[in-house]
Amino acid sequence: MVSEEEVKEIKTALEDGDLCTATDKFLQTLKDIENAPLNIAVTGESGSGKSTFINVIRGLDDDEEEGAAKTGVTETTMEPKAYPHPQYNHVIFWDLPGIGSPTFKPNDYLEAVEFDRYDFFIILSSDRFRHNDMELAKAIQSMGKKFYFVRSKVDSDLNASQIRRKKSYNEENILNDIRNNCIKCLQEGGIQDPKVFLLSCLDLKKYDFNQMQETLEQELPSHKRHVFMLCLPNISLPVLKKKREALKKQIWMWASLSCAVAAVPLPGLSVACDVSILVTEMIKYRNAFGLDQKSLEKLANRVDKDVDELKSVIKSPIVVKEINKELAIKLLTLGVGGALMLIEYLFSTIPVFGSVAAGGISFATTYYMLYNFLKDIAEDAVRVLEKSLESPV
Structure with missing residues (x-):
């Protein structure tokens, strides 16, 4: 989804150490993709x-x-x-x-x-x-x-x-x-x-x-x-699969943005960026697959089922909870994500060497978490669709 010219501009900015320009170009490229008319x-x-x-x-x-x-x-x-x-x-x-x-x-x-x-x-x-x-x-x-x-x-x-x-x-x-x-x-x-x-x-x-x-x-x-x-409306398994593939192609861009921000030697800056990315993308994933409350209610009405019956097959906690920065921080502090974030924060206080290490860790953390969020939500969407198509006993 990114042109060769855009990749070249971002690469040049990173090689020149111009992190502000690289970050701006990442953001602009992502905005162009999201808002393409x-x-x-x-x-x-x-x-x-x-x-x-x-x-x-x-x-x-x-x-x-x-x-x-x-x-x-x-x-x-x-x-x-x-x-x-x-x-x-x-x-x-x-x-x-x-x-x-x-x-x-x-x-x-x-x-x-x-x-x-x-x-x-x-x-x-x-x-x-x-x-x-x-x-x-x-x-x-x-x-x-x-x-x-x-x-x-x-x-x-x-x-x-x-x-x-x-x-x-x-x-x-x-x-x-x-x-x-x-x-x-x-x-x-x-x-x-x-x-x-x-x-x-x-x-x-x-x-x-x-x-x-x-x-x-x-x-x-x-x-x-x-x-x-x-x-596209979420009416079939092929549509859900295509949506997952389309969203997966963007993950490296968000992870790279997190990496570029983490390389700026300001403790805590990348954490704030990562939280913002996770909140934005989790909401987008949930809405794209029709797992927000309004979409689930519409689907339940369409197939003449109770909305709680559809929700019963949802396993991802981020679908049924309110998605906000508190949830994102909690998820970041759990398991591997939390450990990597802590290491990133410590490394970001060490000039030069610390910044490079922090960038790589931030990339890995953001990529890992977005990949798994998308995987879980896409699988929930499949289960909800299959549940909606079940004939009454």
Whole structure:
């Protein structure tokens, strides 16, 4: 997630002994990663499910929930409407006006919705592939932007087929037919290697949602890939695994920041830094995996279980306790972390040699603790998800 240029600048500052500059660059790089803006345009014909898609991918269970995109059987979006993610407000989903008009002109449409502001487009289509879908896809591609085609409401197609074709009904064959038809139509319109995904906004766990998030992970720039992964709803084991991997990639940066601060010969400075890092990251880990109280209550309501039943499988103490500096200090003073912190404090009082040793110890302590915090919380998230999916006895 860090560019070669950023690594070079940090390395140069450390080699020159300019610890203040190195620390500033670490902080700025981390801030850039955490706050990388991501603007996702969601478009398609009226009734294709744009607003519902925006709501569910933002983790909202109810279209009437506060902050939800307005839904309806008729077009409810007359101009681009921004819907920030509830936890990551720099990730914005844009509900664009419908494209169903017979006089639809894709180039005029893209200009009207301010085409350049979006990182990529998601085109939703339901029931069948339409001419306007292809025209819009061609226009987006010609302007050098990526788009992903989502065939929504496939659960309705399957239900209708199951009713009308009881003897020949085959879910896999029907899904393949729908997917291949969309790919064929896009290719006939001149689209090379179109990305097509089948979804049900009523249940993202089904069909192609995991394939879609994997594709976006591969194709987005590294900073934007990170924030996209964190904002995905925790609906499946693959999503939880990807979140853990994304967060793990940042640990060395936080540990390096702790190391740089520890090398400054001011007793106690690194301890304060480490406490701040641990509090910030523990809260972030808990929220990212949906283990905060509000998220657990929403999940319990969604699966019709008692929230205490979900909490019963949580083992990490930092999930069920209030995360603050007192908790972070207590954790630092336990076991290996406490011993390393004490040695670091003593070494930091010894000029030159002490500073170098303190930096290495601080790196090891911070890395060790963040790695284990993340491991424990990720494992708790898996247990909670599995518990939520259990059928009542």
